[in-house]
Amino acid sequence: MTPAVSDWSFFAEHRGEILGATVDHMALVVMAMLVAIVIAVPLGMFIVERPALRAASLGIANIFQTIPSLALFGLLIPIPFIGGIGRRTAIVALVLYALLPILRNTYVGLSGIDPAVLEAAEAMGMTSTQILFRVRFPLALSVILAGIRTATIITIGVATIAAEIGAGGLGTFIFRGVALVSDSLILAGAIPAAVLALIADFLLGLLERRLRVV
Amino acid sequence: MKIVTNADSSCGECSHGVDPLFRCQAPKKDAPKIGDGRQITLLCSRGELGLSIEMNAKTKNFSGDLIEFRGVSFHINDIPSRVVISNASLTVPFGETLVLLGRSGSGKTTLLRLINAMLLPSRGQVLVQGRATVDWDPIRLRRGIGYVIQEAGLFPHFTVAENVGLVPSLEKWERERAAERVRELLKLVGLDPDEFAGRRPRELSGGQRQRVGVARALAADPPILLMDEPFGALDPVTRAELQREFRALAQRLQKTIVFVTHDLREALLLATRIVLLEAGRIVAVAPPQEFLKADHPEVRAFAASLEANSGAPA
Structure with missing residues (x-):
């Protein structure tokens, strides 16, 4: 579907609203990603040496990932404190989606380090905390960042659906467009969302390559 | 300090x-x-x-043997049927270069790792400077024992200088003192500090990496050096070169060295004493000049491999 001339004029007329919705959308994504990183990265570090916890936490994160997003938003609404209508519920749902890629990559990154390097670190008298923060974590950083990148792109997409529970963002245009059968409205939400995803992918990709060690 | x-x-x-x-x-x-x-x-x-x-x-202040094995057995996960080392007794006096020789799986690396408490004995005791490894704080014990492994195990995200200076930095040396020490060590192992200090391990050849590995192990001047097939992954020419240099270094530094190899030629070149392991048991202990005279079948097997090798064109 290529945007017709009328679509472009629609963009031009409503650029203020579109820009506002884009900013809202970004805010939603950034909030969710920050929370997800704060939960998933330390959790990933914690489960590396604990096989039982690892299976459980990866399993749970996996389950969240398989719930259709619209259903997850719906399921969260009746839950007290975290639920209800609005941004908070949306952020909770987005966090749950973002957890798995970050958690899995943190675990994979931390556990995929050359055993000779870890053996040397241990034999040189580094404590397990020093090994974690001075050897494992720096070496795993690019893999962890790849997980954050994947999660960010998923979140930008899923966040459009959050408009359905009143969280605002670019999804507002899409749902309105679907209801009114207006391509212009749908594109006014979809194109900025796609551009956001591409930009995030590019920038995080750059960072990931800079942090890659070997 | x-x-x-x-x-x-x-x-x-x-x-x-x-x-x-x-x-x-x-x-x-x-x-x-x-x-x-x-x-x-x-x-x-x-x-x-x-x-x-x-x-x-x-x-x-310690006048006994630097390392002593007293009736040491090691079983995987302490399961009695899974024996890796059985009833090994051995003393390593100060200044010795003891070579642990054996086939793959004979237990030589296990024996080595029992010294720095990477493994703890299932039975018996390993004493380092007169104290059992179970009684040592493992971190303190290991900071006083240099460790070199095959492929060096250098930290890929550190420069050469940072790799060599790791233990000094863990020991919180002053910056200038650590930097000076790193330069000395790089010169000692034949690497020009100005050229190599800032490089990453991936920018080095195998032989250079191994030199850095040796320098790193010597950083805090530990009295004991453990080496697990350090030259095993090198090409024959570089290998011979490093063996020669290492022998000279070992004599000069007066370290107590325990060296693991499956290469009899290397053992004969470097050892002051050779310990031959077979299936987790010590089957022969002899200085290099007497080692080949022993009539244990495993010694004969190794000797035969030497003859076969020297007969073939290199």
Whole structure:
């Protein structure tokens, strides 16, 4: 579907609203990603040496990932404190989606380090905390960042659906467009969302390559 | 840690010192007793050798064997049927280069890892400086034992200087002192500090990486050095080169070295004593010149491999 001339004029007329919705959308994504990183990265570090916890936490994160997003938003609404209508519920749902890629990559990154390097670190008298923060974590950083990148792109997409529970963002245009059968409205939400995803992918990709060690 | 901060004034007789590490050491060849010789280091050394002095002070009071195995057995996960080492007894006196020789799976690496408490014995005791490894704080024990492995195991995200300076930085040395130590060590292993200090391990050849690995192990001047097939992954020419240099280094530094290899030629070249392992048991202990005379079948098997090798065109 290529945007017709009328679509472009629609963009031009409503650029203020579109820009506002884009900013809202970004805010939603950034909030969710920050929370997800704060939960998933330390959790990933914690489960590396604990096989039982690892299976459980990866399993749970996996389950969240398989719930259709619209259903997850719906399921969260009746839950007290975290639920209800609005941004908070949306952020909770987005966090749950973002957890798995970050958690899995943190675990994979931390556990995929050359055993000779870890053996040397241990034999040189580094404590397990020093090994974690001075050897494992720096070496795993690019893999962890790849997980954050994947999660960010998923979140930008899923966040459009959050408009359905009143969280605002670019999804507002899409749902309105679907209801009114207006391509212009749908594109006014979809194109900025796609551009956001591409930009995030590019920038995080750059960072990931800079942090890659070997 | 700061026993000696500046002993420069007493360094007048340093002219005979050729070793960049122990530049003030008298050229006295007959002093491999703990404490002897080292005291000269203390008198003449500059501030940057403070830690080595402390360690030597610690070992100086210890007059027994540096490492001792007393009836040591090791079972995987302490399951009695999964024996890796059975009833090994062995002493390693100060200044020795002990080579653990054996086939793959004979238990030589396990024996090595029992020394720095990477593994703890299922039965018996491993004593380091007179104290059982189970009674040591493993971190303190390992900081006093250099460790070199195949492929070096260098930290890929650190520069050469950061790799070599890791233990000094863990021991919270002053920056300048650690930097000076790194330069000395790189020179000692034949790498120009100006050229190599800033490089990453991936920018080095295999032989250079292994040199850095040796320098890193020597960083805090540990009395003991453990080496697990350090030259195993190198091409034959580089390997021979490093073996020769290492032998000279070992004689000069007066470290107590335990060296693992499956290469009899290497064992004969480097060892002051060879310990042959077969299926977790020590089957022969002999200095290199007598080793080939032993009539144990495993010794004969190794000797045969040597003859087969030397007969074939290289």
